[in-house]
Amino acid sequence: xxxSPANEQxxxxxxxxxxxxxxxxxxxxxxxxxxxxxxxxxxxxxxxLIVSPDRLQSDFAWKLVENLRRNGTPILExxxxxxERLSQKEGPQxxxxxxxxRWMPLxxxxxxxxxxxxxxxxxxxxxxxxxxxxxxxxVGGAGVILLDQSTDPYDPSxxxxxxxxxxxxxxxxxxxxxxxxxxxxxxxxALIGTSGAAKQDYHDFPYxxxxxxxxxSERLGLQPYHLELCDEVVRxxxxxxxxxxxxxxxxxxxxxxxxxxxxxxxxxVMP
Numbered sequence: 001x002x003x004s005p006a007n008e009q010x011x012x013x014x015x016x017x018x019x020x021x022x023x024x025x026x027x028x029x030x031x032x033x034x035x036x037x038x039x040x041x042x043x044x045x046x047x048x049l050i051v052s053p054d055r056l057q058s059d060f061a062w063k064l065v066e067n068l069r070r071n072g073t074p075i076l077e078x079x080x081x082x083x084e085r086l087s088q089k090e091g092p093q094x095x096x097x098x099x100x101x102r103w104m105p106l107x108x109x110x111x112x113x114x115x116x117x118x119x120x121x122x123x124x125x126x127x128x129x130x131x132x133x134x135x136x137x138x139v140g141g142a143g144v145i146l147l148d149q150s151t152d153p154y155d156p157s158x159x160x161x162x163x164x165x166x167x168x169x170x171x172x173x174x175x176x177x178x179x180x181x182x183x184x185x186x187x188x189x190a191l192i193g194t195s196g197a198a199k200q201d202y203h204d205f206p207y208x209x210x211x212x213x214x215x216x217s218e219r220l221g222l223q224p225y226h227l228e229l230c231d232e233v234v235r236x237x238x239x240x241x242x243x244x245x246x247x248x249x250x251x252x253x254x255x256x257x258x259x260x261x262x263x264x265x266x267x268x269v270m271p
Contacts, residue, residue: 001053003079010082013050013098017088019152022101028154031089031096033061038164040064045100046073052083055094065095088156101154104143104170106182111189112142113209114262118251119145119179119191121226122217126151130161131248132215133169137162139259143170145212147179180229183212193222193230194254196243202234207258209265218247 002010015021016029027047030039037060040046049068056062069075083092111117118136123129129151133144144153151158153171174182183191190208194215214230216222221244227233236245236253245253 001077001079002082005082005085007082009076010078010086013048013086016098017156019155022152022154026101027098028101028159029086029096029098029156030159031087031092031156033058033064033093033095035159035164036095036097037061037064039097039099039167040068042167044102044167046097047100048074048076048098050076050078050083050086050096050098052078052080052092052094054080055083055092058093061093061095102171104172106145106172106174106178109143109145109170109172109182111186111210111212115140115142116255116258117142117145117212118255119147119212119214120150121147121176121214121222122220123150123215123247124218125247126153126155126158127161128218128246128248129153129155130158130163130166132251133158133162133165135248135252135255137165137168139255141169141255143172145172145174145179147174147176176226183229190231191229192254193227193233194236194250195222195227195233196235196238198233198235200232200234202236202254202257205232205234207261209262211258213251213254213258215247215251 013029016027022028030036046068049065051065065075083094086096118132118141136144153166159166188210190211192207192211192213214222214226216226236250
C-alpha cells in the first residue's frame with residue numbers, strides 16, 4: 001500500500017488534473033463508485049484502478065474491484081491520506097481510475113437517421129460541455145465534434161457533469177477548416193446553426209433526419225463565417241430582459257425539439 005503523497009505514481013496521477021498532461025499521455029482520471037462502474041460496464045480501457053481500503057465501504061464497489069482485478073486491471077492500493085490528495089470530491093468514496101481516452105477521427109464519422117451530432121465551436125466551459133454530452137445522450141445523439149480551441153471533454157469538471165454520457169458518445173476534435181471541408185462532402189446531411197438574429201423559429205423548422213447542430217462559443221456565438229456554412233439557421237425566441245441563453249441550455253432546447261419531431265414522425269403525427 002502506498003502511504004506517501006510524494007510517491008512517483010501518485011504524483012503522476014495528480015498531474016492528470018492538467019490538460020497538457022492528459023493530452024501528452026492520452027489518459028484521464030475519474031473518481032467515484034458510480035462513474036467507475038459505468039466506465040467498466042461500457043468496456044473503457046483502464047490503465048490503473050486506485051483503491052483506498054479504509055474508505056471503500058460499499059460491497060458493490062468491492063465486487064467491482066474484484067471483477068476488474070480478475071480481468072487483469074492493475075490495482076493501486078493507497079492510504080486514506082493519499083486518496084484525499086488525489087481526490088477532487090468532498091467525502092471521497094475510496095475508488096478512482098486512470099482510463100485511456102477515446103477519440104474518433106473526423107473521417108470516420110457517419111451521420112445516421114435520428115442520431116444527431118453536435119459541433120461546438122470553441123466551447124470554453126467544461127461544465128457546459130459535460131451538460132451538453134449528457135443531453136445529447138438523453139436524446140439518442142451520436143457524438144460531439146469539438147472545433148478549434150474547445151475545452152477538454154476529459155477535464156474532471158466535464159467528466160462529472162456528463163454523468164457517464166462521456167462513455168456512450170463519439171468524440172471528435174478538429175479545426176473549423178477541416179470540419180467545413182468534411183461537411184461539404186456529406187450528401188444528405190444538414191448543418192443547422194442558431195442565432196438570435198435568425199428569422200426562422202426553432203420550433204417551426206422541420207428538422208431533417210440526418211443533421212449536425214452547430215453551436216457557437218459562450219462568449220461570441222456563431223460568427224458570420226459559421227452561419228454562411230449552415231443550411232438553415234434557427235432562433236430561440238425570448239421575451240424577457242435576457243437576450244441570450246447559457247450554451248448548454250440553448251443546445252438542450254434545440255436538441256429536444258429535434259428529438260420530439262423525430263418521435264412525432266415515428267408515430268405518424270406529422271409528415
